[in-house]
Amino acid sequence: MMRMRFDAARVIEMAEWLGTLEAEDGRREDVAADLVAEAFQNLGWRVDRPDEAVVASRPSSAPTRVVIKSPFGRARVAPWQGWIHRSFGRLRGRGLAASDSIEVGVRTGLAFLLELARTWPASRSSRVDVAFSAVRTVRVRQAAEREPRPTLFLDVLAPGLGQGVVIGGSCRDLAIAAARGLWIPHREKRFGTLPSQSAVIVGDGSLGDEAATVDPAALDRTAQLVTELAFRWAKERVGNGPAPQADDDRRASRSSQNPG
Numbered sequence: 001m002m003r004m005r006f007d008a009a010r011v012i013e014m015a016e017w018l019g020t021l022e023a024e025d026g027r028r029e030d031v032a033a034d035l036v037a038e039a040f041q042n043l044g045w046r047v048d049r050p051d052e053a054v055v056a057s058r059p060s061s062a063p064t065r066v067v068i069k070s071p072f073g074r075a076r077v078a079p080w081q082g083w084i085h086r087s088f089g090r091l092r093g094r095g096l097a098a099s100d101s102i103e104v105g106v107r108t109g110l111a112f113l114l115e116l117a118r119t120w121p122a123s124r125s126s127r128v129d130v131a132f133s134a135v136r137t138v139r140v141r142q143a144a145e146r147e148p149r150p151t152l153f154l155d156v157l158a159p160g161l162g163q164g165v166v167i168g169g170s171c172r173d174l175a176i177a178a179a180r181g182l183w184i185p186h187r188e189k190r191f192g193t194l195p196s197q198s199a200v201i202v203g204d205g206s207l208g209d210e211a212a213t214v215d216p217a218a219l220d221r222t223a224q225l226v227t228e229l230a231f232r233w234a235k236e237r238v239g240n241g242p243a244p245q246a247d248d249d250r251r252a253s254r255s256s257q258n259p260g
Contacts, residue, residue: 004118004119005119006115006116006119006219006220006223007115007119008115008160008216008217008219008220009216010111010115010118011108011111011112011115011159011160011219012108012111012160012214012216012219013111014110014111014114014115015104015107015108015110015111015214018032018035018107018110018111019103019107021035029072029136032072032110033052033054033072033134033136036054036072036110036113036114036134037049037054039114040054040056040114040117040132043056043114043117043118044058045057045058045117045132046058046059052135052136053133053134053135053136054072054133054134054135055067055131055132055133056117056131056132056133057129057130057131057132058129060129061126062126062127062128062129062149062234063127063149063150063237063238064127064128064129064149064150064151064152064233064234064237064238065128065129065130065131065149065150065151065152066128066129066130066131066151066152066154066230066233066234067130067131067132067133067151067152067153067154068113068116068130068131068132068133068154068156068226068230069132069133069134069135069153069154069155069156070106070109070110070112070113070133070134070135070155070156070157070159071106071109071134071135071136071157072106072110072134072135072136104158104161104214105157105158105161105203108158108159108160108161108214108219109156109157109158109159110134112156112159112160112219112222112223113132113133113134113156115223116132116223116226116227117132119223120227121227127234127235127237127238128230128231128233128234129149130230150197150237151197152171152197152198152199152229152230152233153197153198153199154198154199154200154201154226154229154230155169155198155199155200155201156201156202156222156226157200157201157202157203158202158203158205159201159203159218159219159222159223160203160214160215160216160218160219160222161203161204161205161213161214161215161218162203162204162205162215162218163185163204163215163218164184164185164186164187164204164218165179165184165185165186165201165202165203165204165221165222165225166186166187166188166189166200166201166202166203166204167179167186167187167188167189167199167200167201167202168188168189168190168199168200168202169198169199169200170196170197170198170199171197171198171199171229171233172188172199172200174199174229174232174233174236175199175201175225175229176188177232178225178228178229178232179225181228182221182224182225182228184221184222184224184225185204186204187204189202197233199229201222201225201226201229203218203222
Protein backbone atom coordinates (compact mmCIF):
# COMPACT_ATOMS: atom_id res chain seq x y z
CA MET A 1 0.00 0.00 0.00
CA MET A 2 1.36 3.40 -0.97
CA ARG A 3 2.14 5.63 1.97
CA MET A 4 0.53 9.05 1.96
CA ARG A 5 2.47 11.96 3.36
CA PHE A 6 0.96 14.98 5.05
CA ASP A 7 0.96 17.77 2.44
CA ALA A 8 1.05 21.30 3.85
CA ALA A 9 0.40 22.77 0.40
CA ARG A 10 -2.96 21.00 0.34
CA VAL A 11 -3.82 22.53 3.72
CA ILE A 12 -3.07 26.06 2.51
CA GLU A 13 -4.98 25.49 -0.73
CA MET A 14 -8.02 24.19 1.17
CA ALA A 15 -7.88 27.11 3.62
CA GLU A 16 -7.82 29.54 0.72
CA TRP A 17 -10.82 27.81 -0.84
CA LEU A 18 -12.79 27.91 2.42
CA GLY A 19 -12.29 31.67 2.39
CA THR A 20 -14.24 31.92 -0.86
CA LEU A 21 -17.42 30.41 0.61
CA GLU A 22 -20.46 32.62 0.44
CA ALA A 23 -23.77 32.05 2.15
CA GLU A 24 -26.83 34.12 2.93
CA ASP A 25 -28.36 34.88 6.31
CA GLY A 26 -25.17 34.17 8.25
CA ARG A 27 -25.10 30.50 7.22
CA ARG A 28 -21.43 30.49 6.25
CA GLU A 29 -20.46 28.30 9.22
CA ASP A 30 -23.24 25.82 8.37
CA VAL A 31 -22.06 25.63 4.77
CA ALA A 32 -18.48 25.05 5.94
CA ALA A 33 -19.62 22.27 8.28
CA ASP A 34 -21.56 20.56 5.47
CA LEU A 35 -18.56 20.70 3.14
CA VAL A 36 -16.20 19.36 5.81
CA ALA A 37 -18.61 16.48 6.50
CA GLU A 38 -18.73 15.64 2.79
CA ALA A 39 -14.94 15.78 2.56
CA PHE A 40 -14.53 13.35 5.48
CA GLN A 41 -16.99 10.96 3.82
CA ASN A 42 -15.09 11.16 0.54
CA LEU A 43 -11.95 10.17 2.46
CA GLY A 44 -13.68 7.02 3.69
CA TRP A 45 -14.55 8.13 7.22
CA ARG A 46 -17.93 7.60 8.87
CA VAL A 47 -19.50 10.95 9.70
CA ASP A 48 -21.86 11.74 12.58
CA ARG A 49 -23.41 15.13 13.35
CA PRO A 50 -23.98 15.29 17.13
CA ASP A 51 -25.17 18.64 18.44
CA GLU A 52 -23.21 21.26 16.50
CA ALA A 53 -20.27 19.18 15.35
CA VAL A 54 -18.94 17.05 12.51
CA VAL A 55 -17.28 13.89 13.84
CA ALA A 56 -15.34 11.57 11.53
CA SER A 57 -14.46 8.11 12.83
CA ARG A 58 -13.92 4.49 11.82
CA PRO A 59 -15.09 1.31 13.58
CA SER A 60 -12.52 0.33 16.18
CA SER A 61 -12.26 -1.91 19.23
CA ALA A 62 -9.15 -0.12 20.52
CA PRO A 63 -9.13 0.37 24.29
CA THR A 64 -8.32 4.10 24.05
CA ARG A 65 -9.56 7.00 21.96
CA VAL A 66 -8.14 10.33 20.83
CA VAL A 67 -10.49 13.06 19.59
CA ILE A 68 -8.63 15.66 17.52
CA LYS A 69 -10.70 18.82 17.28
CA SER A 70 -10.70 22.19 15.58
CA PRO A 71 -13.46 24.83 15.38
CA PHE A 72 -15.52 25.66 12.31
CA GLY A 73 -17.09 28.64 14.07
CA ARG A 74 -15.69 31.67 15.84
CA ALA A 75 -17.73 30.94 18.98
CA ARG A 76 -15.74 27.75 19.61
CA VAL A 77 -12.56 29.82 19.90
CA ALA A 78 -14.07 31.94 22.68
CA PRO A 79 -12.28 30.27 25.65
CA TRP A 80 -8.92 31.30 24.17
CA GLN A 81 -10.00 34.25 22.01
CA GLY A 82 -8.62 37.03 24.21
CA TRP A 83 -5.20 35.40 24.44
CA ILE A 84 -5.16 34.57 20.74
CA HIS A 85 -6.03 38.16 19.82
CA ARG A 86 -3.13 39.43 21.93
CA SER A 87 -0.67 36.87 20.60
CA PHE A 88 -1.75 37.08 16.96
CA GLY A 89 -2.25 40.84 16.91
CA ARG A 90 0.07 41.24 13.93
CA LEU A 91 -0.97 38.03 12.22
CA ARG A 92 -1.36 37.75 8.49
CA GLY A 93 -1.79 34.46 6.66
CA ARG A 94 0.45 33.66 3.71
CA GLY A 95 -1.88 34.04 0.74
CA LEU A 96 -4.94 33.87 2.98
CA ALA A 97 -7.05 37.01 2.83
CA ALA A 98 -9.22 37.29 5.94
CA SER A 99 -10.99 39.90 8.00
CA ASP A 100 -8.89 38.99 11.05
CA SER A 101 -6.46 36.44 12.46
CA ILE A 102 -9.16 34.30 14.07
CA GLU A 103 -10.75 33.60 10.69
CA VAL A 104 -7.38 32.57 9.26
CA GLY A 105 -6.83 30.22 12.18
CA VAL A 106 -10.28 28.65 11.88
CA ARG A 107 -9.90 28.00 8.15
CA THR A 108 -6.41 26.58 8.50
CA GLY A 109 -7.55 24.37 11.39
CA LEU A 110 -10.35 22.81 9.34
CA ALA A 111 -8.04 22.18 6.39
CA PHE A 112 -5.46 20.69 8.78
CA LEU A 113 -8.05 18.23 10.16
CA LEU A 114 -8.98 17.05 6.67
CA GLU A 115 -5.37 16.54 5.60
CA LEU A 116 -4.55 14.71 8.83
CA ALA A 117 -7.55 12.43 8.24
CA ARG A 118 -6.41 11.78 4.67
CA THR A 119 -2.94 10.72 5.79
CA TRP A 120 -3.63 9.12 9.18
CA PRO A 121 -1.69 5.82 9.37
CA ALA A 122 -3.87 3.05 7.97
CA SER A 123 -2.02 0.51 10.12
CA ARG A 124 -2.31 2.62 13.25
CA SER A 125 -1.90 0.81 16.53
CA SER A 126 -4.80 -1.28 17.77
CA ARG A 127 -4.33 0.56 21.06
CA VAL A 128 -5.87 3.84 19.92
CA ASP A 129 -9.01 4.83 18.05
CA VAL A 130 -8.87 8.29 16.51
CA ALA A 131 -11.73 10.63 15.65
CA PHE A 132 -11.61 14.02 13.97
CA SER A 133 -14.13 16.62 15.05
CA ALA A 134 -14.97 20.04 13.65
CA VAL A 135 -16.91 21.72 16.44
CA ARG A 136 -18.93 24.88 16.98
CA THR A 137 -19.67 24.86 20.72
CA VAL A 138 -18.26 23.47 23.95
CA ARG A 139 -21.42 21.38 24.46
CA VAL A 140 -19.96 18.84 22.06
CA ARG A 141 -17.15 18.10 24.48
CA GLN A 142 -19.60 17.52 27.31
CA ALA A 143 -21.41 14.89 25.24
CA ALA A 144 -18.15 13.29 24.09
CA GLU A 145 -17.00 12.88 27.69
CA ARG A 146 -19.61 10.14 28.08
CA GLU A 147 -17.32 7.91 25.98
CA PRO A 148 -16.56 4.92 28.28
CA ARG A 149 -13.01 4.37 27.01
CA PRO A 150 -10.09 6.52 28.21
CA THR A 151 -10.23 9.50 25.84
CA LEU A 152 -7.80 12.30 25.10
CA PHE A 153 -9.38 15.54 23.86
CA LEU A 154 -6.84 17.31 21.67
CA ASP A 155 -7.71 20.84 20.52
CA VAL A 156 -5.67 22.12 17.57
CA LEU A 157 -6.03 25.86 17.01
CA ALA A 158 -4.46 27.95 14.24
CA PRO A 159 -1.95 25.26 13.16
CA GLY A 160 0.98 26.52 11.11
CA LEU A 161 0.65 30.11 12.28
CA GLY A 162 4.13 30.99 13.48
CA GLN A 163 7.19 28.77 13.71
CA GLY A 164 6.33 26.91 16.90
CA VAL A 165 3.43 25.93 19.12
CA VAL A 166 1.96 26.87 22.47
CA ILE A 167 0.94 23.83 24.53
CA GLY A 168 -1.63 23.63 27.31
CA GLY A 169 -4.12 21.27 28.92
CA SER A 170 -3.86 18.64 31.62
CA CYS A 171 -1.66 16.44 29.40
CA ARG A 172 0.68 19.29 28.48
CA ASP A 173 3.71 17.59 30.07
CA LEU A 174 3.33 14.64 27.71
CA ALA A 175 2.78 17.00 24.77
CA ILE A 176 5.86 19.03 25.72
CA ALA A 177 7.94 15.85 25.93
CA ALA A 178 6.73 14.90 22.45
CA ALA A 179 7.59 18.36 21.10
CA ARG A 180 11.08 18.13 22.59
CA GLY A 181 11.58 14.69 21.07
CA LEU A 182 10.62 16.05 17.66
CA TRP A 183 12.70 19.24 18.07
CA ILE A 184 9.62 21.45 17.69
CA PRO A 185 9.83 25.01 19.10
CA HIS A 186 7.27 25.29 21.89
CA ARG A 187 6.22 27.04 25.06
CA GLU A 188 3.67 26.35 27.78
CA LYS A 189 0.38 28.14 28.48
CA ARG A 190 -2.37 27.45 31.03
CA PHE A 191 -5.80 27.74 29.42
CA GLY A 192 -8.10 27.38 32.42
CA THR A 193 -10.67 24.65 33.05
CA LEU A 194 -10.36 21.71 30.65
CA PRO A 195 -11.22 17.97 30.84
CA SER A 196 -8.95 15.74 32.91
CA GLN A 197 -7.42 14.21 29.77
CA SER A 198 -6.85 17.12 27.42
CA ALA A 199 -4.23 18.94 25.42
CA VAL A 200 -4.30 22.19 23.49
CA ILE A 201 -1.86 22.92 20.66
CA VAL A 202 -1.92 26.46 19.27
CA GLY A 203 0.25 27.97 16.55
CA ASP A 204 2.44 30.43 18.42
CA GLY A 205 1.77 33.28 16.00
CA SER A 206 4.27 36.05 16.47
CA LEU A 207 7.20 35.58 18.84
CA GLY A 208 8.77 38.89 17.92
CA ASP A 209 8.12 41.95 15.83
CA GLU A 210 7.64 40.11 12.55
CA ALA A 211 4.13 39.27 11.38
CA ALA A 212 3.40 35.56 11.50
CA THR A 213 2.51 33.58 8.39
CA VAL A 214 0.96 30.23 7.61
CA ASP A 215 4.18 28.28 7.37
CA PRO A 216 4.20 24.93 5.50
CA ALA A 217 7.04 23.56 7.62
CA ALA A 218 5.17 24.52 10.80
CA LEU A 219 2.09 22.69 9.51
CA ASP A 220 4.24 19.59 8.97
CA ARG A 221 5.68 19.86 12.47
CA THR A 222 2.23 20.22 14.01
CA ALA A 223 1.04 17.10 12.18
CA GLN A 224 4.05 15.22 13.55
CA LEU A 225 3.33 16.47 17.06
CA VAL A 226 -0.36 15.55 16.99
CA THR A 227 0.43 12.05 15.72
CA GLU A 228 3.22 11.52 18.23
CA LEU A 229 1.13 12.77 21.15
CA ALA A 230 -1.75 10.44 20.24
CA PHE A 231 0.55 7.42 20.17
CA ARG A 232 2.43 8.36 23.36
CA TRP A 233 -0.79 8.97 25.28
CA ALA A 234 -2.27 5.64 24.13
CA LYS A 235 0.93 3.81 25.04
CA GLU A 236 0.79 5.22 28.57
CA ARG A 237 -2.77 3.97 28.98
CA VAL A 238 -2.16 0.39 27.84
CA GLY A 239 1.27 -0.31 29.30
CA ASN A 240 4.82 -0.48 28.08
CA GLY A 241 4.56 -2.89 25.17
CA PRO A 242 6.02 -2.23 21.71
CA ALA A 243 5.52 1.33 20.56
CA PRO A 244 2.82 1.99 17.94
CA GLN A 245 4.16 2.28 14.41
CA ALA A 246 2.92 4.90 11.95
CA ASP A 247 2.52 3.71 8.36
CA ASP A 248 3.67 6.96 6.83
CA ASP A 249 6.68 9.26 6.76
CA ARG A 250 5.82 11.28 9.88
CA ARG A 251 9.00 10.06 11.59
CA ALA A 252 11.72 11.60 13.68
CA SER A 253 14.38 10.49 16.15
CA ARG A 254 13.26 10.01 19.74
CA SER A 255 9.71 9.41 18.49
CA SER A 256 7.38 6.60 19.54
CA GLN A 257 6.63 6.30 15.83
CA ASN A 258 10.28 5.51 15.14
CA PRO A 259 12.09 4.88 18.44
CA GLY A 260 15.81 5.19 18.52
